[in-house]
Amino acid sequence: MxxxxxxxxxxxxxxxxxxxxxxxxxxxxxxxxxxxxxxxxxxxxxxxxxxxxxxxxxxxxxxxxxxxxxxxxxxxxxxxxxxxxxxxxxxLAVVFQDYSRSLMPWMTTRENVAFPLQGKGMGKTERNNLADENLAAVGLAGQGDKFPWEMSGGMQQRVAIARALAYNAKVLLxxxxxxxxxxxxxxxxxxxxxxxxxxxxxxxxxxxxxxxxxxxxxxxxxxxxxxxxxxxxxxxxxxxxxxxxxxxxxxxxxxxxxxxxxxxxxxx
Structure with a gap:
C-alpha cells in the first residue's frame, strides 16, 4: 500500500x-x-x-x-x-442511494432503463434492446417485464445500475x-x-x-x-x-x- x-x-x-x-x-x-x-x-x-x-x-x-x-x-x-x-x-450518470425513489413504479424494469435514452433520439426498439442488454449485464436477464415493486431491494439497485450503464456515460457517480x-x-x-x-x-x-x-x-x-x-x-x-x-x-x-x-x- x-x-x-x-x-x-x-x-x-x-x-x-x-x-x-x-x-x-x-x-x-x-x-x-x-x-x-x-x-x-x-x-x-x-x-x-x-x-x-x-x-x-x-x-x-x-x-x-x-x-x-x-x-x-x-x-x-x-x-x-x-x-x-x-x-x-x-x-455523467448518477446512481442514487434511494433506489426505490429513483425507479418509476408504474414502469417495467425495461422501461425504467430505456426511459433516459429517449433524450438521445433512439427509437423504441433500439432503446428496449439496449435496456435488455444492460439488464443482462447486471444479472437480470429475462427480468425486463417485471415492475420494480416485484423485485428485492438488491435487484432494484441492479436496475438502477443498468440504467446508468445503458446511458453510456463516461463517468458513473x-x-x-x-x-x-x-x-x-x-x-x-x-x-x-x-x-x-x-x-x-x-x-x-x-x-x-x-x-x-x-x-x-x-x-x-x-x-x-x-x-x-x-x-x-x-x-x-x-x-x-x-x-x-x-x-x-x-x-x-x-x-x-x-x-x-x-x-x-x-x-x-
Missing amino acids: TTQTPTTEATQTAPLLMKVRGMSMSYGEGAQENKIIENLDLDVEFGQFISIVGPSGVGKTTLLRCLSGLLRPKAGTIEVSGTQISGPHPD MDEPFASVDAQTRFDLEDLVLDLQHKLGVTILLVTHDIDEALYLADKVVVIAEKPATVVDEIITDFGDTRDQLATKADPRFAEARARILVRLRKD
Missing part, C-alpha cells in the same frame, strides 16, 4: 477525465452562511475507480451533486473532458448505492460493480461512509473531513484487479490503510 498527497497539474501525467479546482459550496448568505465544502481539489483519470469516504454529515452527497451538475458550487471549477460544467452533463441493502447483498453488488468496471472500463466515483467498502472497491481513496469539508488524505490501493471479500480485507495492507483513514477522520 502506498500513499499519495493530492496531485497538482505540474505532477499529473495521466490524462484527466474530470478536474475539480478550488470547489466550495455553502448555503445561505452573510451571518447565516453554512459552509459545507471549501477549496476542494480532485483529479479523476480515465477508467479510474475512486472512492470518496467521509463521516456522515460531512457533505459527501452535496459534493456528488456538485460533481454531477445537479448543484452549482459557490466557487471553483469542475471540468469534464476539458469542458467546464454548469449543469447536468451527458458524460454513485451515492452510497449499497447502504440500504443487507450485508450479503451489499457484498454481491460491490463485486458486481467491480466486475462491470473491469469489463467496460467505465470511470466510477463512489461516495460512502464505509471505510472497508471504499478501500475494497477503489484504485484511489479520497478522504474528506473537517468543517467545511476538504480533502485531507489520498490513498492509492494496490490490491490488483482481482479482489475477494475475505482475502483482500485480510491483507495487512488493508488494515494499515483502514487505520490511517480512521485517524484522519477522528481528527475531524
Whole structure:
C-alpha cells in the first residue's frame, strides 16, 4: 500500500477525465452562511475507480451533486473532458442511494432503463434492446417485464445500475448505492460493480461512509473531513484487479490503510 498527497497539474501525467479546482459550496448568505465544502481539489483519470469516504454529515452527497451538475458550487471549477460544467452533463450518470425513489413504479424494469435514452433520439426498439442488454449485464436477464415493486431491494439497485450503464456515460457517480441493502447483498453488488468496471472500463466515483467498502472497491481513496469539508488524505490501493471479500480485507495492507483513514477522520 502506498500513499499519495493530492496531485497538482505540474505532477499529473495521466490524462484527466474530470478536474475539480478550488470547489466550495455553502448555503445561505452573510451571518447565516453554512459552509459545507471549501477549496476542494480532485483529479479523476480515465477508467479510474475512486472512492470518496467521509463521516456522515460531512457533505459527501452535496459534493456528488456538485460533481454531477445537479448543484452549482459557490466557487471553483469542475471540468469534464476539458469542458467546464454548469449543469447536468451527458458524460455523467448518477446512481442514487434511494433506489426505490429513483425507479418509476408504474414502469417495467425495461422501461425504467430505456426511459433516459429517449433524450438521445433512439427509437423504441433500439432503446428496449439496449435496456435488455444492460439488464443482462447486471444479472437480470429475462427480468425486463417485471415492475420494480416485484423485485428485492438488491435487484432494484441492479436496475438502477443498468440504467446508468445503458446511458453510456463516461463517468458513473454513485451515492452510497449499497447502504440500504443487507450485508450479503451489499457484498454481491460491490463485486458486481467491480466486475462491470473491469469489463467496460467505465470511470466510477463512489461516495460512502464505509471505510472497508471504499478501500475494497477503489484504485484511489479520497478522504474528506473537517468543517467545511476538504480533502485531507489520498490513498492509492494496490490490491490488483482481482479482489475477494475475505482475502483482500485480510491483507495487512488493508488494515494499515483502514487505520490511517480512521485517524484522519477522528481528527475531524
